[in-house]
Amino acid sequence: MDYYRFRVVKDRLAQFLVYLALFLALVPLFSILYEVVMRGFSAINIEFFIKPTPTVGEVGGGIANAIQGTLITIGLASLIGVPVGLMSGIFLSEYGESKLSTVIRFLQDVLSGIPSIVIGVFTYTLITRSIGFSVIAAAFALAVIMIPIVTRTTEEALKLVPMSVREAAIALGIPRWKTTITVVLSSAKKAIVTGILLSIARIAGESAPVLVSMGFWRWWFAGLNRPVANLALNVFIFAMSPFENWVTLAWGSALVLILLVLGISIVARVLTRGRY
Amino acid sequence: MKMLRKIFPSFFSLNVKSFLRLKNSLKGDYVFKLISTLFALSIFLILGLIVYELVKGSWLSIQTFGLNFIVGTTWDPAVSRVFGALPLILGTLVTSVIALLIGVPISLGVGLALSEYLPKKFGFAISFLVELLAAVPSVIYGLWGMYVLIPFLRNHIYPYLQAVFGFIPLFSGPIYGGGVLTGGIILAIMIIPTVSAIMRDLFLTVPNSQREAIIALGATKWETAKTIINYARSGVIGAIILGLGRAVGETMAITMVIGNRFHVWPSSLFDAWYTMAAIIANELLEATYDLYISALINVGLVLLFVTLVINILARLIVWRALRLTKGIARE
Numbered sequence: 001m002d003y004y005r006f007r008v009v010k011d012r013l014a015q016f017l018v019y020l021a022l023f024l025a026l027v028p029l030f031s032i033l034y035e036v037v038m039r040g041f042s043a044i045n046i047e048f049f050i051k052p053t054p055t056v057g058e059v060g061g062g063i064a065n066a067i068q069g070t071l072i073t074i075g076l077a078s079l080i081g082v083p084v085g086l087m088s089g090i091f092l093s094e095y096g097e098s099k100l101s102t103v104i105r106f107l108q109d110v111l112s113g114i115p116s117i118v119i120g121v122f123t124y125t126l127i128t129r130s131i132g133f134s135v136i137a138a139a140f141a142l143a144v145i146m147i148p149i150v151t152r153t154t155e156e157a158l159k160l161v162p163m164s165v166r167e168a169a170i171a172l173g174i175p176r177w178k179t180t181i182t183v184v185l186s187s188a189k190k191a192i193v194t195g196i197l198l199s200i201a202r203i204a205g206e207s208a209p210v211l212v213s214m215g216f217w218r219w220w221f222a223g224l225n226r227p228v229a230n231l232a233l234n235v236f237i238f239a240m241s242p243f244e245n246w247v248t249l250a251w252g253s254a255l256v257l258i259l260l261v262l263g264i265s266i267v268a269r270v271l272t273r274g275r276y
Numbered sequence: 277m278k279m280l281r282k283i284f285p286s287f288f289s290l291n292v293k294s295f296l297r298l299k300n301s302l303k304g305d306y307v308f309k310l311i312s313t314l315f316a317l318s319i320f321l322i323l324g325l326i327v328y329e330l331v332k333g334s335w336l337s338i339q340t341f342g343l344n345f346i347v348g349t350t351w352d353p354a355v356s357r358v359f360g361a362l363p364l365i366l367g368t369l370v371t372s373v374i375a376l377l378i379g380v381p382i383s384l385g386v387g388l389a390l391s392e393y394l395p396k397k398f399g400f401a402i403s404f405l406v407e408l409l410a411a412v413p414s415v416i417y418g419l420w421g422m423y424v425l426i427p428f429l430r431n432h433i434y435p436y437l438q439a440v441f442g443f444i445p446l447f448s449g450p451i452y453g454g455g456v457l458t459g460g461i462i463l464a465i466m467i468i469p470t471v472s473a474i475m476r477d478l479f480l481t482v483p484n485s486q487r488e489a490i491i492a493l494g495a496t497k498w499e500t501a502k503t504i505i506n507y508a509r510s511g512v513i514g515a516i517i518l519g520l521g522r523a524v525g526e527t528m529a530i531t532m533v534i535g536n537r538f539h540v541w542p543s544s545l546f547d548a549w550y551t552m553a554a555i556i557a558n559e560l561l562e563a564t565y566d567l568y569i570s571a572l573i574n575v576g577l578v579l580l581f582v583t584l585v586i587n588i589l590a591r592l593i594v595w596r597a598l599r600l601t602k603g604i605a606r607e
Binding site: 007008010011014015017018019020021022024025026028029031032035036039083084087088090091092094095101104106107108109110111113114115116117118119120121122124125126144147175176177178180181201202204205206207208211212215232233235236239240247250251254257258261262265266269 | 304309325407414465526583584
C-alpha cells in the first residue's frame, strides 16, 4: 500500500508540474500583450498615424512613413515570394511523387531553418553591395524568407483537395493545367490565402534582415533604390535609442505591429476553421 | 538527366506523333508543368547562391585568418585589425544551451498538457494561444525583454538567486539585469511555442493502443505519460535539436538583452556577452573597411554552417520519427 501511495503522490506532483509548465509558458504571452497594449496605447494619437519619424529632440512625431514603407516592402516581397512559393507548391502537390520532389521538399525545410540574419547577410553581399541600401534589397530578403512558408502551405492545401475532384474535371475533357488552375486551386483558395497571409505576418515582423540589407530610414518613400522606413526595424532602433520620445514611439510601433501580426494570424485561423 | 527525362518524356522522344500531341491539346500541360518545375527548381539556385555569396564575401577573411578565425579570441577592428570569433561562437552556444535547459522541460510539460492532460476542447484553445506566441515578432520579445523582463529579473529574481547560490562563481558578480542568463531566458521563451507544438503533434500521433495497454495494467496518468514520451523519444530529441537551431539563429531579441560585450568568457551568468547573430546586426552597417566587412560575413558563414548542421539533423530525426509512429498507427 505504501508503494501505491508513493505512486499517487508522484502522479499528483507530475500533474502539478505539467500545469505549472503550461502556466509559465503562457505568462510571457499575457505579459507581452498587456505591456504592449498599455504602453503602446499611451503613445497613440492622431499625430502618431499621420506624421513621420521625429528628429532627435523633436516632440511628437509618428510612424506614418513606417506604415507606408512596410506596406511597400511587403508588397514588393510578395510580388516575388508568392508566385515562386505558389508554383513550387503546385509542383510538389500535383507533380510531386518523385525523388526530385522529396529533395525539393527537404531543401525547402532547410531554407526555412536558415536564420533570418543570415538571409540578411546574403542579401547584403548579393544586392546591397551592388545597388546600395534599398527597399529592393529588403524586399528580396523578405521574399526569400516567404518562399518556404508559401510553398509548404500551398502544397498542404492542394493535397487536401480530393483526387475525385481532379478526376471529375479531367473526365470532362479539361486539360490538366486548366484543371489545376480553375478547379484545384479554387477549391483550395481559402487555405492558400491563409498561407500567404501567415507568411506576410511573418515577414512584417522581421527586422534583422531588414536592418542589414536596407538599414534605418527616417523619411518617406524616396524611390525603389533608396531605403524606406520599416515598422519592425523602428521598434528596434527606437527601443535602443536614449531618447524618451523615441522609446514611446517604439511601444506605439510595437502595438501597431502586434495588432497587424496577431490580427492576420487570427483571421487566418478563422478562415481555415472547420477544415481540420 | 534521367530525372528530367522522366518528367518531360516528350522532349526527349520527339517523334511526329508525340510532337503533334504536344502541339495540339496537351501543349498547355507541358508548358504549365515546365513553368511549375522551373519555379520549384529555383530552391537549388537560392540555396546555392546563399552558400556561394557567403563564401565569396568572407573569402578575404578566410585568406587572412584561416582557421584562426574560429579559434581566435580577439576582435579588434580599431587598431590591430585582427578578428577571431571564438567568443561569439561560445556566447551563441552557451545562451542556446541555457535556453534549452529552461525551455525543454517547460515545452515537454506544455506538450503533455495539450495532448494528455487537458480536455480536448480546452486543449484546442490553449494550442491557439501557444501558436499566437510563436507569431509574436522577435523584436517585440526584445522590446519586452529590455523594458519589462530585465527590470523584473534585476529587482525580483537575481538578488535572491545570488543570495542563495552566491557562493558558486556562476552566480557571483555585479547584476546589470541584461546578460547571459537573461539572454538564455528570452531565448527559452521564444523557443517554447515551437518546441511544444512539435511535441504535442508527436504525442498526438502515438497510437491509443499504447495508452490503453498501459492503463489496463493499472498505470497512473504520469506513468502513462512517461510511456508516451518514451514511445516518441526520437521525435522529442529532434524537436529539441530544432529548438536549438532556432535559438542559435535568433537575433533581435538577444541583441537587445545580452549586453553586447566582446570577451572570451563572462565572469558570471549575470555578466554581459555577445553572440554571432548580435555582432552582425550591430556592426555590419558600421564596418568601414573590406576586411572588417569580410570578417562579419565570415561570422554569418559560420552561423549558416552551424544552423544547417543542426537543422538537417533535426529534420531527419523528426521526419523519421513522425513516419515511424504514423506507420505503426496505421497498422
